[in-house]
Amino acid sequence: MASARTLQAVILAGGQGTRLRPLTLERAKPVVPLLNRPLLAYQLALLRAHGVSDVVLACSYRVDDVRAALGDAEHLGVRLRYVVELEPLGTGGGVRNASDLVSGSLFVLNGDILTDADLTAMRRLHETSGSRTTIFLQPVPDPRQYGLVEADESGRLLGFREKPTLDEEITTNTINAGIYLIDAPLLARIPRGRESSIEREFFPALIEDGIPCYGWSPTAYWRDIGTPSAYRAAQLDLLHGRAGMPLTPAGECRDGSWIAGGGAVAPEAQIVAPSVVGAGAALGRRCRVGPGAVIGDGSRIGPDACVEGAILWERVEVGAGAVLQDCIVGANVRIGAYARVGPEVVLESGAVVPEHATLAG
Numbered sequence: 144m145a146s147a148r149t150l151q152a153v154i155l156a157g158g159q160g161t162r163l164r165p166l167t168l169e170r171a172k173p174v175v176p177l178l179n180r181p182l183l184a185y186q187l188a189l190l191r192a193h194g195v196s197d198v199v200l201a202c203s204y205r206v207d208d209v210r211a212a213l214g215d216a217e218h219l220g221v222r223l224r225y226v227v228e229l230e231p232l233g234t235g236g237g238v239r240n241a242s243d244l245v246s247g248s249l250f251v252l253n254g255d256i257l258t259d260a261d262l263t264a265m266r267r268l269h270e271t272s273g274s275r276t277t278i279f280l281q282p283v284p285d286p287r288q289y290g291l292v293e294a295d296e297s298g299r300l301l302g303f304r305e306k307p308t309l310d311e312e313i314t315t316n317t318i319n320a321g322i323y324l325i326d327a328p329l330l331a332r333i334p335r336g337r338e339s340s341i342e343r344e345f346f347p348a349l350i351e352d353g354i355p356c357y358g359w360s361p362t363a364y365w366r367d368i369g370t371p372s373a374y375r376a377a378q379l380d381l382l383h384g385r386a387g388m389p390l391t392p393a394g395e396c397r398d399g400s401w402i403a404g405g406g407a408v409a410p411e412a413q414i415v416a417p418s419v420v421g422a423g424a425a426l427g428r429r430c431r432v433g434p435g436a437v438i439g440d441g442s443r444i445g446p447d448a449c450v451e452g453a454i455l456w457e458r459v460e461v462g463a464g465a466v467l468q469d470c471i472v473g474a475n476v477r478i479g480a481y482a483r484v485g486p487e488v489v490l491e492s493g494a495v496v497p498e499h500a501t502l503a504g
C-alpha cells in the first residue's frame with residue numbers, strides 16, 4: 144500500500160491490439176512508438192505532470208515488450224510496477240488484479256489513449272462533487288465503437304452502455320474516453336480471478352446501485368490509438384503541436400523538426416518540417432524527408448528517396464529513389480530502390496519490398 148499522499152494509477156496494458164495488426168504482431172500496443180517514444184511514455188509523463196508517481200501496469204499479452212520499452216520508468220520520474228495476468232482477465236479483472244497495490248482514489252487508464260487532459264482538474268471535480276467514480280467523457284461523431292455515457296445536467300451518470308449494436312440504443316455521442324478516477328474500495332466489487340469487463344459490468348452496476356458517479360468533460364486533445372490510421376494521425380497531431388504534451392521527441396529541434404543525432408545527414412538531404420529523425424538515422428544525398436515524416440532510430444534513407452507523411456520504425460532501409468507516402472513501416476523492413484509505397488499501406492516488421500514494386504493501400 145502506498146501512503147495516503149502518494150497519487151496512484153493503474154494502466155490497462157494487456158489487450159491484444161487486434162485492430163492495430165500487423166503492427167501489434169511484433170510489439171504490444173501500449174508501447175508502439177509515437178515519434179520514436181513508446182505510447183505509454185506519454186501517459187506516464189502526463190500522470191507525472193499531475194503528481195502521480197506510483198503506477199501499476201496491468202499486463203498480460205506481450206508483457207516482455209512492455210518491460211523492454213519502459214523498464215522501471217525511473218527516467219520518467221515514476222515508480223512502475225507490473226502485474227501480469229496468466230490468462231487475460233479483461234478490463235475489470237485486470238484492474239482487480241492490481242487492486243492490492245493501490246489505495247485512495249486512483250486513476251485508471253486505457254493504455255491506448257493519447258491525451259493532454261488536465262488530470263488535476265479531473266481530480267478536483269471528483270473531490271468537490273462527492274463522486275466515487277469519475278469518467279473522462281468526450282464527444283465523438285460516431286460513438287458506436289465506444290462506451291456510451293448518459294449524464295444529467297449536474298454531470299451525474301445515469302447510464303453506461305458499451306458498444307451498443309441497436310440503432311435505438313445510440314442515444315448520445317458522449318463516450319467514455321478511457322480514463323477514470325475510482326475510489327479504491329469500490330474495486331472489491333469486481334470478482335477476483337475471473338474475466339470481467341469494467342465497461343459492461345462494473346460501471347453499469349455502480350450506476351444501478353445509486354453510487355455517485357460523475358462525468359468530466361474537459362476541452363482536451365484526445366485520441367484512441369486503436370487503428371493504423373488513428374496511430375498515424377496521432378503522430379501528425381503531435382508533429383503539428385495539436386496536443387500539449389509534457390514529452391517532446393528525443394534530440395534537438397531545428398527549423399521545426401526534431402533530430403536525435405548520432406547519424407549521418409548528407410549535405411543535400413532535405414528535412415521538411417515538421418518531421419522527426421531518430422537516433423543514428425542516416426539520410427542519403429538529395430533525399431527528402433517530410434513534411435510529416437517520422438524516421439525510426441537507425442533507419443537509412445537512400446539517395447533521392449522521398450518519405451512524406453510516413454511513419455518508419457527502427458532500422459528501416461529505404462532504397463535509392465523509393466517513394467513512401469502516408470504509410471506505416473514496421474521495424475527492419477527493406478524497401479527496394481525505386482519502389483513506391485502509398486497511402487494506408489502498413490508493412491509488417493521485417494517485410495521486404497522488391498525494387499520498383501508499387502504497393503497501394
Ligand code: GDD
Nearest residue numbers: 155156157158201231232233237253254255289290319367
Ligand atoms: N490487463 C488487461 N487485461 N488489459 C486489457 C485486457 C485484459 O484482458 N483487455 C483489454 N485491455 C486493455 C487494452 O490494452 C486497452 O488499453 C484497454 O484495456 C481498453 O481495451 P480496448 O480493446 O482498447 O477497448 P476499446 O478501445 O474497444 O474500448 C475501450 O476504450 C474506449 C475509448 O477508447 C472502452 O473502455 C470504451 O468504453 C471506450 O469508449
Ligand code: MG
Nearest residue numbers: 253255367369
Ligand atoms: Mg482502445
